Amino acid sequence: MTEASNSVTDTRTEARQDRAPARGRTSTRRAGAALAPYLQAAPMALVFLLFFVLPLAATIVVSFWQYTHYSIEPAFTLQNYGDIFSGCIRDLPELCTTFRTYISTLKFGLIVWATTLVTGFTVAYFLAFHVRTLKVQVIFFLLCTVPFWTSIVIRMISWIPLLGRNGLVNQTLMSMGVIDTPLEGLLYSDFAVILAMTHLYTLFMVVPIFNSLMRIDRDLIEAARDAGASGFQTLTVIIIPLGRPGILIGSIFVVTIVMGDFLTIGIMGGQQIASVGKVIQTQMQFLQFPLAAANAVILLAAVLVGVWALLKLVDIRKEL
């Protein structure tokens, strides 16, 4: 991998050298060269514009519309936002549904962030520093993607025989004499949700962290060891700070996905645990599109604030 990244820098320098003599040539060429980066970025920009910016703009606009049980009508009303937060201030310190839902969603965001970070970092560390050959690294990487090999439907069904009341885990524990009655909290609980999410999303931590760790100059680690640093000191002083960009990117992935996830929470929580995504889904099912749009806008704002805070911690452009 280090060789690979070295060769990338080599090509870059070559490209720069190539461009230098071209400078003196015709102005059309220069214009073309100036335009080139824009053209290169255009396809992605177009995709973003069509499939991200426009729908998002529509969502924001619709969030101010009015609705009946079978139609939505253009208007400019703050009613939808008012409905979402109705009673939220009045009932304090008792939490209203919206606050409670957001807090529950945030809670999962934080816990799953912590669990995926610990597991993801450990796995990435192992892959980067203990696995020597690229081939084995690739094989292990593929193993990390196993949770994505099956559909959510299959997973949903397969958790029941594992974690259920009469499931494998409970039966094993009971036959070992650890417990007398089956543990009910294994399935359809916070625990189940966190387990399933960690299982699913750790990969999103592993990949960027692994990438960051691979870029660390091995000489630095050697130097640290020569200077008498213990393994733990090397980890905290050299590896973690230099792995920060990867940790950050992974964190953004995980936090944003968890905040919008309603399928995993729904299935593993037995649909008894609220999530913002589920609320939006229910509202869409009942054709309360403006209300759902308003909720989506609030969720987006909440996630953006989170991402902004994370970016404050690391100057990602400098570090990449």
Next chain:
Amino acid sequence: MTDTPRKTGTTRRGVLKGAAALAGTAAFPAPFVHAQERVTLRYLSTAVNQSPAIAEKASEDLGIDIEYIAVNTDEVPRRVITQPNSFDLVDSEYFSLPNLVPSGNMKGMDANRIDRIDDLATVIANGTVDGEQVGWDGTAPHEVLYLENQDSTTFATEPTEWITLIPTTYNADTLGLRPDLIDKEITSWASLLDPDFAGKTAILNIPSIGIMDAAMAIEARGDITYGDKGNMTRDEIDFTIEKLIEAKRAGQFRAFWSNFQESVNLMASGEVVIQSMWSPAVTAVRTQGIPCVYQPLKEGYRAWASGFGLPRTIDGRKEDAAYEFINWFLSGWAGAHLSKQGYYPAVLETAKEYMEPYEWAYWYEGKKAEQDILAPDGRLLEEAGAMRDGGSYAERMGSVACWNAVMDENQYMVRKWNEFIAA
């Protein structure tokens, strides 16, 4: 979970035929070639209602191809309202009509073009069984069956020539239970909230249906008497949700479910031992060899009915084909096919003609099965000697207490329901 559109009827041969027909039309653009083309009807409904056998048989008998679009219960009305061009025939719940009809996306069906319009089951046509009125709480089908005229967006109070939905299937739902895991006799909806079953019950997370189950249970427990539990006032909704939240916080529910397969999994795995179920779900649990009883209760059943409707945009040959298909549907074969899965069809007499006398006696007359009862696909459902839970058609449909409903205060109800889920 059932959102993937399922297509039937697209075989290699079909495609070749189509290609040949297309080539033919291009070469000889004569009108008669056009008229020979087969019509495809895009049939929107939940997956439970989409039997491949019916599509196959209709294609054979009528030369009309049925392309199923499978979505879940809540998605059906949403599709009708937001994408009325995306289907030719919808099989919708009657309780969705108060939302669908005002949208103007549905077209009244001409009663004169339905051959068996006078033979529709009375429970749908006027809310009676054998002349006796059943419970009308909720959105009873006869209340939303007729329109003032074809393009009307309001319901007619008297029978007219314009029909909203022609019934496909209907039934009476009650609690399903695992007799091997319950050592109590269950006679009332109140058992859903019985603390003895804490952590072992479930209800639907489809608000229109779930609230009705909850209302049946709460009323049965004696907490409240509703004016019309299918059209609650805000106070009644508040009370109901409050009671549900109490039960939830006390750990009464193991899980909520929102589609057929989830309810089957919960029951079959023993995670849940008592819950409101759909009749074919009970059958599905039983065919896995797991005992499951569809328990009749003293308060009666929560009924539902589903029927064919036409989108406003349909016309010409497609419309003719839709009427042809509906008439075929009511003519017996489909009715018998559905009856053998535990549903009831719109026209009983014609279904009877396509069933063996012993099958009719088992499914409709509440008699002991003289022979083994087989599902339409040939699997064994019940051994000889078994009796249908709940008895005869008249006993079951006659004991309907309420119907699935969309209330006037629906938006408020959905908001409160979300609070219950979040609590």
